[in-house]
Amino acid sequence: MPSLTPPPIVDELIDGLISREGGFVDHAADRGGPTRYGITEAVARAHGYTGPMALLPRGEAAAIYRRLYWLRPAFDQVARRAPRVAAELFDTGANMGPGVAVTFLQRALTALNRNGSDFPDLVPDGRIGAATLAALDAFLALRKDQGETVLLRALEALQGERYLRLAEKRPANEAFLYGWLATRLGQDD
Numbered sequence: 001m002p003s004l005t006p007p008p009i010v011d012e013l014i015d016g017l018i019s020r021e022g023g024f025v026d027h028a029a030d031r032g033g034p035t036r037y038g039i040t041e042a043v044a045r046a047h048g049y050t051g052p053m054a055l056l057p058r059g060e061a062a063a064i065y066r067r068l069y070w071l072r073p074a075f076d077q078v079a080r081r082a083p084r085v086a087a088e089l090f091d092t093g094a095n096m097g098p099g100v101a102v103t104f105l106q107r108a109l110t111a112l113n114r115n116g117s118d119f120p121d122l123v124p125d126g127r128i129g130a131a132t133l134a135a136l137d138a139f140l141a142l143r144k145d146q147g148e149t150v151l152l153r154a155l156e157a158l159q160g161e162r163y164l165r166l167a168e169k170r171p172a173n174e175a176f177l178y179g180w181l182a183t184r185l186g187q188d189d
Helices: 009-021 041-046 059-071 075-079 083-097 098-111 132-144 148-167 172-184
Strands: none
Touching: 009 059, 009 075, 009 083, 041 059, 041 148, 059 075, 059 083, 075 132, 083 098, 083 132, 083 148, 098 148, 132 148
8 A cells, every 4th residue: 555655755756857857848759748847738637737738836746746656656665675766666657657667677676586586577567566565575685785776777777778769669759868868867876
């Protein structure tokens, strides 16, 4: 069950994300259309905002990030175990969708379980549940010294590969590739 009181880390993460995303943007190559603070118009509308996107209040954007990109995907549960991993998942989830971020985590944990000898393989379903949390707990317990750092590297490798693939599949995304790589990868190094 998600925590009703988010850990303080989420406020810092949201502030940092909103700062990186900036204000109102309506880039012709962006399939998401008009955004403010990184919140697309479709997401804002789905959560009750009816005003012009250029005027979306910062507090409303923060509330959407907290609800949709922190609590709903259970990144608060990850933060209790591995705060830096939770921060990475939050940022990736805000940019690519929480399900993508969780799938990256599930794939990385499965690849790092030494053929199932440390913990069972995970089904990459994009949802954090008991099995994913148990795998994360087992991985961190076994790899105390650098486990979180290695897991972060695996997550960022998957994220970077996806950005390159997005730019290759849709040349219009090349307009965003440099910024994605500059601001989304290596932030905890």
